[in-house]
Amino acid sequence: MDKPVRLRFAPSPTGPLHIGGIRTALYNYLFTRKHQGQFILRVEDTDQGRYVPGAEEYIINSLKWVGLIPDEGPGFGGEFGPYRQSERKAIYSKYAQQLVEKGEAYYAFDSAEELNALRDSNGGNQKYDYNTRHQMKNSVTLGMEVAKKKMDEGDPYVIRLKVPEAQEVVIEDVIRGRVSFHTSDLDDKVLIKSDGMPTYHMANVIDDYLMKISHVIRGEEWLSSTAHHVLLYKAFGWKNDMPAFAHLPLILKPTGNGKLSKRDGAQFGFPVFPISWIVSDGVEFSGFREYGFEPDALLNFLALLGWNNGTEQELFTIDELIQNFSLEKIVKSGARFDFEKGKWFNQQYLHKIPETEMVLRIRRDFHELNIDLKDDDCHMIYELYKDRVVFSKDYCDFGKVYFEEITHYDKEFVEKKWKPEHLPAYQSIQEIISGIQDWHAAEIETRLKEFVKTGAIKPGELFPALRVAMSGIPTGPDVFKMIQFTGKEKFVKRMEQFIQYLKR
């Protein structure tokens, strides 16, 4: 008897999607996959004033990057199209007409000034509702004859929902349980704007009905207006076909107040967008992709931000997420965004990537720097850095010092650890190393340790110094392997450069 499972992700192309949107899409996707349903992308582009060119393409590219591919949607086919609301204008007018005829909606001719005057009255809190509609300029007060005449004369008008008096509107939210509103708190929402376009509420309800949507999983910002949506379903006589609602907790800023917003990335120093977004004036907002995130890691991280399966498992493959997902286990309260935890997820995923794949990426990243690496070099860089990378591009960031000139040395190290009396030791080491025939880390290690035993320098002073000489910074992998990888000739040169720098 259950309806087929059909869920929609319905973003508005007013700019780039942010990760909250990706999480919403993910939950929709997981639910459909778990119940063998359809995952539908619907573009809610009914606000012509806020339409941003390229945003739709951006949304689709983002979904593709993370692997949440719609079964239906613009460019994805499907029997219930068009999936862009701007292309469904005629449908909405038809249904709006129907509502007016049934007496569930009415035409309104109030000007912006008149609406402001209404709002400002009664202490600035007055709504356009069943208490005030009788004092406004609409087909309820004017009569249908006059209204028709005004419309024929070209007077701009909107269509408003005629919210019934003194009723309780109840929503059975899958996540929150029973939530109720009273119609006395609800205004007569505009359904069709004066440009002929529907508002979100109107288009949303009609499309969900027409597209046979079974469950609406969306952000909590929609919970309040769901009361109007329920009223709309009733007005149309579609109450029995109403989808189940599940309102998701919001993702909050890491610190401070409010929900995570698109501008927070710049402020907190981490991406909030899945992939980078270039604003028309050339400003670019970096994305998780460009930051180096694995799409599966991002999804895993996002999935756990407001949901868990009741166990202590944190690492889930996408299939495991599908198997384990349930709306009932979604947390009710908002979740602060913790970028550090996101990085941890990425690191975990990076460890799972096989060496052969990683080596390919290392070669590709170096190639972009115009450095063509030999197979052995790629493997060596992998070996050297695999325990300390968080993103795959870190291999390149760490490894490029072996192929580029060293332009500066860690200031703190030089100031704190460098002592002029170390100089002879450095020079001795340069000689010892350059004398090694069997160029291997093990041999280098033996010789260096022998030297340290002479007491010329302490190990704690020597090894970090060698790292600085090799790479500019005192942290890094095993020094002996570093030296081996640097190569004898380059090692000698770098020691020379370092010694010159210290003498300056």
Add this chain to the structure above:
RNA sequence: GGCCCGUUCGUCUAGGGGUUAGGACAUCAGAUUUUCAUUCUGGUAACAGGGGUUCGAUUCCCCUACGGGCUACCA
């Protein structure tokens, strides 16, 4: 202001009328690495407050506080 939703370690969360309130990230300490990192071990750290209900409440109810959302011819 009004309406609606929420509140367990710094953060994400598990749990649920009787628990040493568990895990993860972060953080701190120890071990190992004659160095940093890794790894391992261990530690600090939470039921917002006040009333009920109850033999017993962090868990159920109410109030307060705090947080969040909505309050547009935006979605």
